[in-house]
Amino acid sequence: MRYMLIVKANEDSEAGAMPTEQELAEMGKFNEELVNAGVMLDGNGLLSSSVGARVKFSDKGKTTVVDGPFTETKELIAGYWILDVKSRDEAIEWARRVPFGPGGEIEVRKVAEEEDFGENFTPELREAEQRLREQVTKQHEG
Known part of the structure; x- marks a missing residue:
């Protein structure tokens, strides 16, 4: 947490x-x-x-x-x-x-974690959020 x-x-x-x-x-x-x-x-x-x-x-x-x-x-x-x-x-x-x-x-x-948003945070929205997090990580690596 x-x-x-x-x-x-x-x-x-x-x-x-x-x-x-x-x-x-x-x-x-x-x-x-x-x-x-x-x-x-x-x-x-x-x-x-x-x-x-x-x-x-x-x-x-x-x-x-x-x-x-x-x-x-x-x-x-x-x-x-x-x-x-x-x-x-x-x-x-x-x-x-x-x-x-x-x-x-x-x-x-x-x-707030994903589960805190309940069913409004759909699988599609979760996937989009994960893609953004991965993009942010790549942008700030080395």
Whole structure:
């Protein structure tokens, strides 16, 4: 099962504050533990919303782009990990080990798998999705 550990943004991350050398070293050590345990698929920090944008969709198919920054930090993400673990409990145990101090927050969310979509995800749609995944893998190899 894949889970996303979502690092919630805070005032510091939204102000563009970069981690200290010690914080980067601690995070590197944690990432190494994830890799050595064979559970880390991906992970990255995100820059503040001031360099981001939101694309909003209307009921008439039009889109509107809103440039950051965005004011509600509780709704923002500062980083993430994608883990391949056996259970929700295992994902939570990894989240508990993230080297954050007071005020840090991690949201744990299961990544949707094929079976989660039920019968609406027909065999034809599954095959098309698999072809796309294979194409993406080929595009990013070596």
